[in-house]
Amino acid sequence: MISLSFAVTFVSSLAVAPLYLSIINKTKAFFAGRQGPPLLQPYIDIWKLLNKGAVYSKTTTSILFVSPVIGLGCLIIATAFLPVGRTPSIFAFDGDFIVLAYLFALMRFFFIIAALDTGSSFEGMGASREAYFATLTEVAFILGLAAMAKKTGTLCLSGMLTQISGEMWKQSGGILALTASSLFIVLLSECARIPIDDPNTHLELTMIHEVMVLDHSGPDFALIHYLSCLKFWIIGSVLVRMVLPATVHSAWLDQAMVFAAVAGIAVAVGLIESSMARLKLNTVPQLLVGASTLSALALLLGLR
Amino acid sequence: MAGPHFLLWSELCFLCAALICCFASSNARLASIVGAAGSIIGCVLGLLSATSMLSMGTSFTLNLPCTIPLASLHFKVDALSALFLILIDGLSLLFTLYGVSYLYEYRSKRSLGGPWCAFNLLVASMGVVVTSQNGVLFLIGWELMALSSFFLVMFEGDSNKGRDVGITYLIATHLGTLFLLVMFILMAVSSGSFEFDAFRTHQPSRTLLTTLFLCAVIGFGTKAGLMPFHVWLPEAHPAAPSHVSALMSGVMIKTGIYGILRLISLAGMPPLWWGWLLIGMGFVSAVGGVLFALAQHDLKKLLAYHSVENIGIIVLGIGLGVLGLGSGSPPLALTGFLGALLHVINHGIFKGLLFLGAGAIFRATGTRQLDELGGLLKKMPATGYCFLIGALAISGLPPLNGFVSEFLIYIGSFRGGIELAQPSNLFCFIIILGLTLIGGLACACFSKAFGIVFLGEPRQAVSSSHTLPPAMKWPMIILAGLCIAIGVFPVPIVRFLLPCASQIFPVQQPEVPFSAMTSTLNLLTHITATSLILLLLIFFIFRLRRLFLGNRKVTSEVTWDCGYAKPTPRMQYTASSFAQSILQLFQPFLPSHKALSRSLTYFPGSESISFSSHTPDHFQQSFYWPLFHWVDKRFSILRRFQHGKMQVYVLFIAAALIALLIWQLGAVQ
Known part of the structure; x- marks a missing residue:
């Protein structure tokens, strides 16, 4: 039973992930008074790209096309660490969140060197910024999870997330709120959303993630599109379980609630993107260090 | 029992080879053959001796008659010594193979007898250091190690810079030895003998222990390259020939770690503040090391600063172990020491690999400046992919070995952070903060190093990059294979480390519960499973991608350059520009000197503009x-x-x- 619900959840998360990108775009379109692209547009884009040929730069080596493959492998494993509803994942083990953070890092490492592989100064610039911001994001992420570990006394991601309850929010809401706000900034940074990065800009100098993949095309680019959707799902569902600890004592319904609540986060991201501009590059680190500080504060409150 | 004989013959083998090389300095071929043969046979015998101890499970001693006053030729190989002996002899074996062809290039310019003599003496003296049971013998070995490595650092000593570097090293290492001398004399005065066993059974006073510990941290910390005492390291390691840099960085500085561990095992129950001090110093070394590494332009200097970082990680693990001992939690202590010991081995492997790679790059291009290199992966694929594996491993990424040891220290710190009482749990979270910070920074540093050196377009016309001789290629491939093997299958090696880690526990400490060992091993099987699934997934996605791309058009073009008509390799992002933004954030700790000269005309000519940056220690x-x-x-x-x-x-x-x-x-x- 547990393995069945795990398998269903796992497959459906992999399938549903691109939908949240649509929800963000629909929200943005709504606030801009536009119709917006159809709900299934990300799927159409990915399918279209998968069926194209590819153009490679003469400068590049195998690193360029290996990077999305490794990235997808990392994220699929990271998805498997997420709990099902309010029952732990069958892959859960002590320290799995460290593995998750380091799988993100492995993926990032390959995207950075893939960007340097092209020899383009734009992509080098994007790679440099990615390395910089990701360092700060990772600190906020792991310290936030450390605060959770300290609070719940467990060392596996599923354990932490399933132990958060309404009761815990009443007792130590401060710690949870600090961690959740830090994780929200982590989500915005890791998924390249405003105010850290602007996914819509067409000027290479202002971009981070987008500029790193200028020379990817065809199936490689399809994988990259899919990757960014999956990343949103992973961090989004961690965040959702932290802020919405409600349960109806049925794994299926709980999981359905998580799917719905991540859509809520997507709407929130869309709202932010409609209401504010991207931060200046030199103020982004301040926001990210701020996120780390929130996590550290949550941790220190937990030590008390 | 064959163990003591192997140990004796291995040491004699090194010494004989060193002696012959000393006299055969004019004949490069003879010096190479004798030096390499002596080192290889000695290493194999040393390995046999250490493995015989570990397979028997009982330590052995070797007592030779000796007439030096106060000293005795008393060697003992217990689990901890055996581990370091395997590290020393195993890696020296590979570095010797590499060194044969690396040094032979210099035969017309320099005499090879001296370097081979010093190399053999260095390996022999490290063996003495980790097996001796007598303070005076230890110091003799320590001094021999310092002097032989000094001669190797002076390999390029005919330049002013090379000489300065050598002298700095000599002074630093002797300042460290001074503290060790004080430490051993104090030990001998209190216990009545220079023998370690006498001190083990002796109950020293608290103040004496404090003095001993501080002397050990300064003396051994200088050799290991702990942060405030590290200044010699980033200068000396790049100056030596590459296989010696690998030996010094991967192996020699670990004798400092051995010394600290040995003192902890001799001193009885450590007080908690030892752990706090070690964690504080480890944190400073780890974060400081990686930040300075990020600022370097010279590949070997970058690697040398990363040794400071990795020693920091090891000391964080030891600090965690001491916290566990001091607060009466043997499972925590076990995890900390296991993580530290595994990182000792792992760092030896990947740092060795990276230095050998740097040597291969230097041999092919004649430069170590990052910003003069580029696009080497196409010209030197074997070196490139091996270097990539080393870079991933040193950044602590799964599924490679660096991740496993960092994971152990992480898990231990999380457990300590949850279980321990007030001030100690804060220190556990400091370890976590340190590890996350260096995780990101090391990623940035090595994506930079690999990306700038091996990818993109060549920044300078590369001198005909001759093919790598197999003797240089295979040691790198073996080390890269070890990185993957330990990363994917850490359980056997950790099981093998268990007796070594429990050796550090003082005698008074109750036995480590069996359940703690099995739970650690169980955790690591999850790592194995994750790594294997990751590799399988990557393989399948790769096949899938090939399926999609199979019969479609794949074309080649130039890199998208926003329509510039004449892109040149010099327009690529450089290592300094890559690191600049991160360094900006840490400016208060990294005072970079920038020199910018520009002309004030609207159309500046190329000759009038120059920019250079330099980050002094x-x-x-x-x-x-x-x-x-x-x-x-x-x-x-x-x-x-x-x-x-x-x-x-x-x-x-x-x-x-x-x-x-x-x-x-x-x-x-």
């Missing part, structure tokens, strides 16, 4: 130089006695002898 600039200048000034009065007149020196000796005689006569009466 903080500690060296603002602490050591002022200190040494002060010492120099205060002690210049002594120069009056040292003026090179032989007759006056003889007079001094005579006066000293007469004074001693009078004093002795007075004592007799």
Whole structure:
């Protein structure tokens, strides 16, 4: 039973992930008074790209096309660490969140060197910024999870997330709120959303993630599109379980609630993107260090 | 029992080879053959001796008759010594193979006898250091190690810079030895003998233990390259030939770690503040090391600063272990020490690999400056992919070995952070903060190093990059294979480390519960499963991608350059520009000197603009130089006695002898 619900959840998360990108775009379109692209547009884009040929730069080596493959492998494993509803994942083990953070890092490492592989100064610039911001994001992420570990006394991601309850929010809401706000900034940074990065800009100098993949095309680019959707799902569902600890004592319904609540986060991201501009590059680190500080504060409150 | 014989013959083998090389310095071929053969046979015998100990499970001793006063030729190989012996001899074996063809290139310019003699002495002395059971013998080995590595650092000593580097190393290592001398004398005074066993059974006072520990941290920390005492390391390691840099960085500095661990095992139950101090120093070394590494332009100097970082990680693990011992939690102590010991091995492997890679790059291009290299992966694929594996491993990424040891330290710190009482749990979270910070920064540093050196377009016309001889290629491939093997299958090696880690536990400590060992091993099987699934997934996605791309058009074009008509390799992002934004954030800790000269006309010619940046070592600039200048000034009065007149020196000796005689006569009466 547990393995069945795990398998269903796992497959459906992999399938549903691109939908949240649509929800963000629909929200943005709504606030801009536009119709917006159809709900299934990300799927159409990915399918279209998968069926194209590819153009490679003469400068590049195998690193360029290996990077999305490794990235997808990392994220699929990271998805498997997420709990099902309010029952732990069958892959859960002590320290799995460290593995998750380091799988993100492995993926990032390959995207950075893939960007340097092209020899383009734009992509080098994007790679440099990615390395910089990701360092700060990772600190906020792991310290936030450390605060959770300290609070719940467990060392596996599923354990932490399933132990958060309404009761815990009443007792130590401060710690949870600090961690959740830090994780929200982590989500915005890791998924390249405003105010850290602007996914819509067409000027290479202002971009981070987008500029790193200028020379990817065809199936490689399809994988990259899919990757960014999956990343949103992973961090989004961690965040959702932290802020919405409600349960109806049925794994299926709980999981359905998580799917719905991540859509809520997507709407929130869309709202932010409609209401504010991207931060200046030199103020982004301040926001990210701020996120780390929130996590550290949550941790220190937990030590008390 | 064959163990002691193997150990004895291995040491004799190194010494004989060193002696022959010393006399055969004019004949490059003979020196290479004898030096390499002696080192290889010695290493194999040393490995046999260590593995025989570990397979038997009982330590053995070797006692030779000795007439040196206070010393005894008393060697003992227990689990901890065996581990370090395997590290020393196993890696030296591979570095020797590499060194044969690396050094042979220099045969027309330099005599090879000296370097081979010093190399063999270095390996022999490290063996003595990790097996000796007598303080005086230990110091003799330690001094021999310092001197032989000094001669190797002076390999390029005919330049001013090379000589300065060598002298800095010599001074630093002797300052460290000074503290060790004090430590061993204090130990001997309190226990009545220089033998370690005498001290083990002796109950020293608290103040004495504190003094001993501080001496050990300074003395061994200098050799290991812990942060405030590291200044010699980033200078000395790049100066030596690459296989010696690998040996010094991967193996020699670990003797400092061995010393700290040995003292902890001898000293009885450590107080908690030892752990706090070690964690504090480890944090500073780890974060400081990686930040300085990020600022470097020289590949080998970058790697040398990363040794400071990795020693920091190891010391964080030891600090966690000491916290576990001090607060009566053996499972925590076990995890900390296991993580530290595994990182000792892992760092030896990947740092060795990276230095050998740097040597191969230097041999092919003649430069170590990151910003002069580029696009080497196409020209040197074997070196490139091996370097990539080393870079991933040193950044602590799964599924490679660096991740496993960091994971153990992480898990231990999380457990400690949850279980331990007030001040200690904060230190556990400091370890976590340190590990996450360096995780991101090391990723940035090595994506930079690999990306700039091996990817993109060549920044300079590369001199005909000759093919790598197999003797240089295979050691790298073996080390890269080890990185993957330990990363994917850590359980066997951790099981093998368990007796070594419990060796560090003081005698008074209750046995480590069996459940703690099995739970750690269980955790690591999850790592194996994750790594294997990751590799399988990557394989399948790769096949899937090939399926999609199979019969479609794949074309080649130039890199998208926003429509510039004439892109040149010089327009690529450089290593300094890559690191600049991160360094900006840490500006208070990294005072970079920037020199920018630009002409004020609207159409500047290329000759009028130049930019260079340079990040000097903080500690060296603002602490050591002022200190040494002060010492120099205060002690210049002594120069009056040292003026090179032989007759006056003889007079001094005579006066000293007469004074001693009078004093002795007075004592007799």
